[in-house]
Amino acid sequence: MKFDINREYGPEAEIFKVLGHPVRLKIVAGLCSKECNVKHIWECLGLPQATVSQHLALLKNKGIIEGRREGVEVRYSVVHPLARKLIELVAPPTDCKE
Numbered sequence: 240m241k242f243d244i245n246r247e248y249g250p251e252a253e254i255f256k257v258l259g260h261p262v263r264l265k266i267v268a269g270l271c272s273k274e275c276n277v278k279h280i281w282e283c284l285g286l287p288q289a290t291v292s293q294h295l296a297l298l299k300n301k302g303i304i305e306g307r308r309e310g311v312e313v314r315y316s317v318v319h320p321l322a323r324k325l326i327e328l329v330a331p332p333t334d335c336k337e
Contacts, residue, residue: 254321257301262286263294264326267317270304271326274316 258264265284269275281291295315298304303322306313317323 251321253301254303254319254325257297257303258322258325260294262290263298264329266291266294266298267303267322268326270315270317271323274307274314276312276314278312280315 258267262284266280269280269283277288277291277295280295281288284291295304295306299306299315301319303317303319304315305318306315308314317326
């Protein structure tokens with residue numbers, strides 16, 4: 240076995256840490272299949288709007304998701320390639336009807 244002692248895994252470890260929370264994992268899994276607004280997310284997950292907004296803010300600050308303004312609402316989508324790959328491996332997208 241060979242170890243690359245010169246490689247830093249800081250950015251990758253940060254993505255794992257952020258996705259380590261079950262709610263954030265659910266949010267990112269859902270957003271991998273379809274962009275949507277905060278109201279749709281909290282309705283699908285059955286969580287308070289404030290809780291979902293806090294998780295979205297963290298995901299956005301870490302560069303995992305981005306928000307795109309569409310009229311009066313913001314639609315979120317996953318933009319980080321490693322986060323997308325991890326979701327494909329471990330968490331199939333949620334199925335919530337609009």
